[in-house]
Amino acid sequence: MFDFWIDYPTIDERLKTVCSIIEERVTVRNKEIQDVLIDFTYSGGKMLRPALFLLFADLGDPHYKKTDQLTKIAASLEILHMATLIHDDIIDDSPLRRGRTTVQAKYGKDIAVYTGDLLFTQFFELLIDSMNGSPFLMTNAQAMKRLLLGELDQMHTRYNVNETVEEYLQSINGKTAELFWLACLEGAHFGGLSEADQQLAGEIGRDIGIAFQVFDDILDYTSDSGTLKKPVLEDLAQGVYTLPLLFAKAQAPEAFAPYLNKKDTLSVEEAKEVAALVHTYDGVQKATDFAIGYTQEALAAIDQLPDTPSRKKIRSLTELLLQRDY
Template sequence: MDKMWNQYPDIKKQLKQVLKIIEDNSRCKDKVIENSILELVNSGGKMLRPAFVIIASKWGKNDDIGKTNSLASVVEMMHMATLVHDDIIDDSKMRRGQETIQSKYGKDYAVYIGDYLFCACFKVLASEGSLQSIKVDSKSMSRICLGEINQMNSKFSNKISIKEYLSRISGKTAELFSLSFYIGAAESGCSEKLSREFWNIGHDVGMAFQIIDDILDYVGTDESIKKSAGNDIKQGIFTLPFLYAVKENRKAFEEYFDKSHYDEEDIKSIIDLVRKNDGVEKSKALALKYSQKAFKRIERLPDNTFKDILREVIEKLLYRNY
């Protein structure tokens, strides 16, 4: 488990129980499925989404820890299912420092392992959740699918706008953050109004988080940039720093829009152009805007001993060093 949770023993304890639930749900006759789910869940992901469920539940009148942990396991399994299927699309070889399922066991297995995880989500939800949360969950999953499809379709597209980028990451990333906060609040007895406010916090945090992730691809040492940004650009995925820079100076990028393949030289030039044309700075400003919105919302939450913890966790996430 990520060391960030060492400081918060209560949350860490619950997250360990969440891992156990996921492990229990991975047990099945097919050992490849079982092992690949176990490898993925124990590969040291941050467990952000289940932690959001747990933290939001602390505002509820009737926080049933067993139920909260089950719901937390659902959002993590959903996240895992999308990772497994996304790796098929992106043909990714590595994930969290380990070989991806699609690379290790083949795309065929990866399709079914993702499906199996989806089924496990709804199995747990039907046991522990309410019809209302299943409705919210399945709607969110559809939106996440659409976000991923949008990303796939806009590869190498010279038409993608900043608005479209924001709508894409809203589906791809912020949606599951929102869902996690919302479900943790709503299912532990928070009012619909408070649960919706947690939804909004998830949205703002998710947007800032994804923009920062996309910025990190364009900063750092030459070596690290080559590895990360190189990867996105190579796939024709244009993120916010790129789009801001294009808006600033479209002409400079024109030659790259005609290509559907970039070599090392192209990638280096694109990164330079993005940085020269304020792509990184403007993206940082937008990430900060979303972060500040999130902190304001957190400030306005009803008092609770977990408010400081929530603020600290989000600070760690959003004030990473560029």
């Protein structure tokens, strides 16, 4: 089912259970919405967040773990992720996601609004179902809030030619790293790890999340659309200035200014010229180094986790994310 997890058969197996929980939860009387959601569930996301959650939970003593609870929490993470993707695609007016037509492009914004909202309710239902009374309910609600604020940050820095690396980091910290932080912290918590290891897990998640997002942003400048499964240079066209561009622009602001000042009137041809400049001024290389730095920080922290087979898997998965070219 998940090519990505071919070397992790137990994770692959459990992710199938996670998918079936999601499928069960998105079964609603409205057939159209249900079809949209089931289609989206199986549309080839890598399910990194639930996988990380399960791997961190595996670090703990198996006697403390309730399989059913863990699978539900894992599903809640993916459902929250799906909800934010669907609403993001409304904002981005994006035609493609995971190589398929987005919900909003296929069914319109109206359906996309409610579909995302329904997923938010299913997120909370699953959480209440699996951990009512736990302080982690609040951790989840607050993570969701920071995630949305991260998206808002990004929306508000669009076409901002003066955007700083700090602003970029604040935005990806919220919109991406927050959910990786939550997945790993929550996995360690419900796996029964010590407070100290839970904190460490959260930091590892955040580092992986930042590296993951930076690599994702690099792909916008290095992939062709067949590999990327979404339009290339999409961020640039939408005024989302990511790390490769920010690093390159710092080297030669005058080379970029005439292009960026065109804001949303930048042509496809001009976007390609900007991309070439990003390469010329080492933006891709510097962003890659930056992401490798975060990955190495994560790897060093992973080595401090309890020495179990699951730690090895977390390590190899983190290394795998370094080689992203998909």
